[in-house]
Amino acid sequence: MTFDQLGLSSALLRAIEKKGYSEPSPIQAKAIPAVLSGKDVMAAAQTGTGKTAAFTLPILQRLNASAPIKPHRIRALILTPTRELAAQVAQSVSNYGLHMPLKSAVVFGGVKINPQIAQLRRGVDILIATPGRLLDLHGQGELDFGELEILVLDEADRMLDMGFIHDIRQILKLLPAERQNLLFSATFAAEIRELTKKFLQDPIEVEVASRNATADKVEQWVYPVDKKRKGALLRELVEEKCWTQVLVFSRTKHGANRLAQQLVKAGIEATAIHGNKSQGARTRALEDFKSGSLRVLVATDIAARGLDIAQLPQVVNFDLPNVAQDYVHRIGRTGRAGASGKAYSLVSADEIKQLNDIEQLIQRHLPREYIDGFEPEHEVPASAPLRKPRQPGRRPPKHSGGGSNAGKHTAKGRAGEGHKRPRRRRPRAGSGNRA
Ligand code: AMP
Numbered sequence: 001m002t003f004d005q006l007g008l009s010s011a012l013l014r015a016i017e018k019k020g021y022s023e024p025s026p027i028q029a030k031a032i033p034a035v036l037s038g039k040d041v042m043a044a045a046q047t048g049t050g051k052t053a054a055f056t057l058p059i060l061q062r063l064n065a066s067a068p069i070k071p072h073r074i075r076a077l078i079l080t081p082t083r084e085l086a087a088q089v090a091q092s093v094s095n096y097g098l099h100m101p102l103k104s105a106v107v108f109g110g111v112k113i114n115p116q117i118a119q120l121r122r123g124v125d126i127l128i129a130t131p132g133r134l135l136d137l138h139g140q141g142e143l144d145f146g147e148l149e150i151l152v153l154d155e156a157d158r159m160l161d162m163g164f165i166h167d168i169r170q171i172l173k174l175l176p177a178e179r180q181n182l183l184f185s186a187t188f189a190a191e192i193r194e195l196t197k198k199f200l201q202d203p204i205e206v207e208v209a210s211r212n213a214t215a216d217k218v219e220q221w222v223y224p225v226d227k228k229r230k231g232a233l234l235r236e237l238v239e240e241k242c243w244t245q246v247l248v249f250s251r252t253k254h255g256a257n258r259l260a261q262q263l264v265k266a267g268i269e270a271t272a273i274h275g276n277k278s279q280g281a282r283t284r285a286l287e288d289f290k291s292g293s294l295r296v297l298v299a300t301d302i303a304a305r306g307l308d309i310a311q312l313p314q315v316v317n318f319d320l321p322n323v324a325q326d327y328v329h330r331i332g333r334t335g336r337a338g339a340s341g342k343a344y345s346l347v348s349a350d351e352i353k354q355l356n357d358i359e360q361l362i363q364r365h366l367p368r369e370y371i372d373g374f375e376p377e378h379e380v381p382a383s384a385p386l387r388k389p390r391q392p393g394r395r396p397p398k399h400s401g402g403g404s405n406a407g408k409h410t411a412k413g414r415a416g417e418g419h420k421r422p423r424r425r426r427p428r429a430g431s432g433n434r435a
Contacts, residue, residue, distance in 0.1 A: 006032045009061055011099035016057070019095060025050030026208040032058045040181045040203040042196050044188050047155070048332045049208065052092045055152050055182050060093070062150065062180075063125055064100045072103050072123025073147035079171065081158040082302065083108040083130055083279055084286065089154060090128045102126060109133040110279035117142050131159070131167035138174060145175050156185040157192055161323075162302065165195070172199055186329065218331045220343045222355065222368045224380040227348040230318060231262050233374045234346065237316070238268055238296060245289065248298045248316045249330050256298045259318060263296050270296035273303040301326045304333065317345040320354035324361040349378035356384045 003016050003024055024032065027045040034041045035058035045051040059076050068075060078093075080086045090106035097104065104126040107116045113136065120127075120142050127134075127143075137143050151172075153159065159168060181200050185192050188207070196203065225233050238246060250256035256272040263270035271285045271294055282303065288294035301321055312334045321327055327345075334341025345366070347355055359365050365383050 001029050003057075007036060008032070008057060009064065011064070012057055012061060012096060015096045015098045016053075018098070021053075025054070027051050027206065028054045028057070030206045030208060031055065034204040034206055035059065035180075035182060036061060037204070038062070038180055040183075040200040041206060042183045042185070042188070042200055042203045043206040044186070045184055045206075045208060046186045046332050047329070051184050052089055052154075053096065055154070055184060056089070056092050056096050059126070059150055059152070059182075060097045060100055060102065063102055068125075068147060070147065072125055074124055074127045074143065074145055075147055076126045076150040076152070077134075077145070077148060077171075077175070078126070078128045078152040078154060079131055079134070079159070079168070080128065080154045081130065081162050081164060083110055084282065084303070085155060086128050086130050087283070093126055093128065097126075104128065107133050107137060108279070109136070113137070113140075131164045131171060135167055135170060143174075148175050148179055150180045150182065151175060152182045152184070154184050156183050156195065157187050157189060160191055160195065168195075187325070218334055218341045218343050220331065220345070220366050222345045222347050222366045222380075223371055223374070224368055224376050225346050225348060225371070225374050226376045226378055227350065229374055229376075230346045230348065231259060233371060234259070234316065234318060235263065235266050235268065236371070236374070237344065238263075243314065244295055245292060245312065246296050246314055246316055247289075247304065247312055247333055248296055248318050249304060249321070250298055250300055251319045251321060253300055255319070256300055260296070260298045263298075268296055269294050270298060272298040274300040275302055277303075301330065304330065312341060314342040314344065317343065317347075320345060320347060320351045320358065322354060324354070324357040327358045328362065347380055349376065349380050352381045352383075355380070359383055360387060 001024055003013055003021070006024060006029065008016070027043060027049045031041060031043050031045075031051075031054040034043075035055060043051065043054065045054065055078075059078075063075050078089055080089055086106050086108045090104060093104045102125040103123060105116070105119045105124040106128040107120075108130040109132050113133070116133070116137065117140070120137065134143070153168070159165070181203070183192075183196055183200060183203070188205075223233065234248065237243070248259065250259055250272075253272075253274040253276050256274050260270045260272040271288070273282045273285050277285075285294065285297060289297040298318070301323075315331055315334045317327070317330060321330065331341070331343040334343060345355075355366070363386055365386065368380070
């Protein structure tokens with residue numbers, strides 16, 4: 001399958017070529033024709049699957065194919081849950097739309113509103129926005145959706161998690177009833193289906209792989225360690241493994257700040273990003289991290305969501321998320337678009353519930369490894385046996401003993417047991433999981 005075969009115009013094909021993509025990703029192969037058909041589409045796709053291009057390319061094509069009555073009125077609105085994601089989607093729109101006369105703009109909170117107003121007044125065909133700032137701008141009379149043709153809800157599941165449902169309802173009321181609706185979400189959980197019933201009409205459903213497809217591509221380990229020694233273990237790992245670019249997840253903003261400070265004290269370039277940081281600070285941190293001048297980026301789940309950092313070699317879970325699905329999002333930051341990645345979780349005894357939840361979700365026991373000098377005083381209890389997934393319609397567990405990396409990291413083929421023994425690590429008798 002080629003982009004050409006998907007029926008994309010030569011202007012788009014040239015832009016795609018410039019990006020260096022040789023073929024459409026699975027979500028693109030399915031979603032692009034669906035969006036081009038003009039029908040409503042609901043697509044299950046996680047970040048890292050190429051989902052942004054899956055809606056951006058056909059939107060550009062559709063808008064460019066028909067000349068509007070009035071030029072540069074908002075004809076497509078793309079809503080995203082976070083500022084970072086909005087900025088990244090906007091970047092994709094301008095990359096792919098390079099050879100088209102369409103104008104795009106991005107608006108989000110945390111930065112001055114006046115330059116956004118000025119840009120809107122100059123005229124925009126495609127607007128990318130976070131819900132709050134969009135409503136502010138509308139309240140100030142700066143938005144006219146009379147010409148709107150296409151609405152996209154990107155990462156709809158996260159929008160609901162972040163409590164945007166009320167804002168979304170408000171926004172829907174501002175739009176013309178006749179329009180094409182596209183909904184992209186990592187999952188089709190019950191509440192997403194509920195939302196789709198309200199605003200999609202007879203949608204084409206596109207699902208490329210299970211929600212855990214990303215997880216299958218990433219090699220994952222659990223390092224049992226006492227809570228108070230996690231900081232020291234992380235520093236040891238960064239130095240010993242010579243990591244030059246590692247994304248570290250922290251459950252809390254405060255924890256993220258503290259950890260970044262500790263790393264800096266130890267001479268490791270690090271910074272934290274989370275919702276309390278100004279937009280400028282977040283953008284700067286991301287740029288420094290991408291350029292390689294920042295070795296460690298410590299992020300909370302919300303701040304990290306949707307970060308487009310190509311081919312991140314590894315991520316570390318400094319603590320496990322309370323919501324198991326966030327683990328899948330976190331490790332989805334690595335192993336992107338076909339590249340393989342590594343995810344390390346520093347797990348203390350009090351996190352066994354979170355670990356169990358994650359293992360149930362991904363239907364795999366994660367192999368445990370012990371780092372010399374960091375063996376915990378408080379042992380992490382054995383994992384619970386895997387149960388069948390609760391939600392009907394999900395892919396059944398492939399095996400009880402782990403995914404693509406299980407064979408590589410477990411000596412006896414039983415998850416969590418008989419760990420591989422790399423230098424400086426030793427297995428612990430009785431520490432393995434019961435499969
Ligand atoms: P996304 O899921 O939209 O966040 O995209 C994930 C990453 O995959 C981004 O860095 C894209 O630039 C990249 N990407 C998107 N489409 C393709 C493709 N067809 N081939 C290779 N990489 C792609």
